[in-house]
Amino acid sequence: xxxxxxxxxxxxxxxxxxxxxxxxxxxHLQNCPECAAEIxxxxxxxxTLDRWKLPAARARSSQWAGPVLKWGIAAALxxxxxxxxxxxxxxxxxxxxxxxxxxxxxxxxxxxSELRRAVGSRTNCERS
Amino acid sequence: MRVNSRxxxxxxxxxxxxxxxxxxxxxWRVQTQEDHHAFAQLVERWEEPLRRLxxxxxxxxxxxxxxxxxxxxxxxxxxxxxxxxxxxxxxLWRIALNLCYDELRRINRRGESPLDxxxxxxxxxxxxxxxxxxxPDAQLAGQExxxxxxxxxxxxxxxYRSVLVLRHxxxxxxxxxxxxxxxxxxxVNSRIAEGLARLTRILEPQFDDxxxxxxxxxxxxxxxxxxxxxxxxxxxxxxxPASRRGLQLQxxxx
Numbered sequence: 069x070x071x072x073x074x075x076x077x078x079x080x081x082x083x084x085x086x087x088x089x090x091x092x093x094x095x096h097l098q099n100c101p102e103c104a105a106e107i108x109x110x111x112x113x114x115x116t117l118d119r120w121k122l123p124a125a126r127a128r129s130s131q132w133a134g135p136v137l138k139w140g141i142a143a144a145l146x147x148x149x150x151x152x153x154x155x156x157x158x159x160x161x162x163x164x165x166x167x168x169x170x171x172x173x174x175x176x177x178x179x180x181s182e183l184r185r186a187v188g189s190r191t192n193c194e195r196s
Numbered sequence: 197m198r199v200n201s202r203x204x205x206x207x208x209x210x211x212x213x214x215x216x217x218x219x220x221x222x223x224w225r226v227q228t229q230e231d232h233h234a235f236a237q238l239v240e241r242w243e244e245p246l247r248r249l250x251x252x253x254x255x256x257x258x259x260x261x262x263x264x265x266x267x268x269x270x271x272x273x274x275x276x277x278x279x280x281x282x283x284x285x286x287x288l289w290r291i292a293l294n295l296c297y298d299e300l301r302r303i304n305r306r307g308e309s310p311l312d313x314x315x316x317x318x319x320x321x322x323x324x325x326x327x328x329x330x331x332p333d334a335q336l337a338g339q340e341x342x343x344x345x346x347x348x349x350x351x352x353x354x355x356y357r358s359v360l361v362l363r364h365x366x367x368x369x370x371x372x373x374x375x376x377x378x379x380x381x382x383x384v385n386s387r388i389a390e391g392l393a394r395l396t397r398i399l400e401p402q403f404d405d406x407x408x409x410x411x412x413x414x415x416x417x418x419x420x421x422x423x424x425x426x427x428x429x430x431x432x433x434x435x436x437p438a439s440r441r442g443l444q445l446q447x448x449x450x
Contacts, residue, residue: 075385120345
């Protein structure tokens with residue numbers, strides 16, 4: 069029996085053979101148990117190749133989402149820390165009032181003493 | 197109102213598809229204007245096929261990631277040498293395959309074995325199977341079979357592996373493979389036939405040894421029959437714990 073050349077089976081196996089080639093090769097398989105067994109083995113091997121599954125690639129979004137999320141969290145932390153420190157270190161309204169009252173009192177007392185001194189010196193001059 | 201917005205969205209999608217650049221147009225922009233946006237589009241379109249090709253060729257997903265990036269770096273570096281009348285995909289496959297060949301040569305020179313199990317892949321494959329199969333036993337069985345196939349492919353000489361990977365996994369036509377490899381189509385066909393013959397010689401005995409459990413090389417009926425009879429004789433026992441079967445598999449592989 070004339071067997072087809074080995075390379076003739078490649079287009080047949082992958083559905084790339086012409087209708088004529090396909091018909092000829094299928095007819096041969098019907099009459100040749102030797103080729104039928106070999107081609108069946110190849111077909112099983114092709115099916116078996118699908119058993120090797122590759123892990124899915126990381127999603128594109130997760131590739132940039134990770135760093136973006138990290139930077140976002142870092143920025144939020146820095147902002148939060150800055151805001152907190154600002155709140156803690158800023159003078160409260162009560163402190164401002166107290167400071168104003170204290171300053172006013174100091175100014176008033178110093179002005180009063182200055183005035184008293186000036187009035188006193190003037191009185192002494194007039195007496196003399 | 198909602199219907200109108202949907203229609204508008206559909207029109208937009210259709211228009212964007214109509215006016216989106218082909219690979220060759222994008223490459224032309226990269227070549228002439230160093231258009232980074234066009235390059236990013238090419239990377240987005242092709243990074244997954246390239247990763248798959250490199251993983252199948254080297255049997256290592258980590259290496260595949262590096263090789264994929266190297267391939268894109270090579271594309272940008274060699275952008276001026278891209279022929280405007282050539283197909284971008286053919287050029288890209290060729291670059292990636294050559295990088296794989298170089299890497300495999302380096303591995304051989306260093307005396308490493310690409311057959312070493314790819315841990316990360318095994319874990320990921322385990323997770324993948326976990327979603328598909330209900331029992332841990334079935335998960336392990338699927339993982340073992342995948343590993344057998346990976347090792348069988350890596351035992352094939354590169355010339356046979358590359359044609360099988362491009363045809364079976366990447367679905368390139370035989371004519372396209374001939375263009376990528378710059379060989380006659382008849383040579384591709386004979387390499388496919390020889391590759392399949394060798395692969396069958398490697399795989400069949402291994403899966404025959406595993407008869408009595410789900411066997412992709414033979415009909416499910418045979419496997420079921422093995423289960424029903426408790427698979428006496430020398431074949432593996434489906435009811436054996438997965439860990440024990442794992443040891444049996446290791447013996448087969450070694």
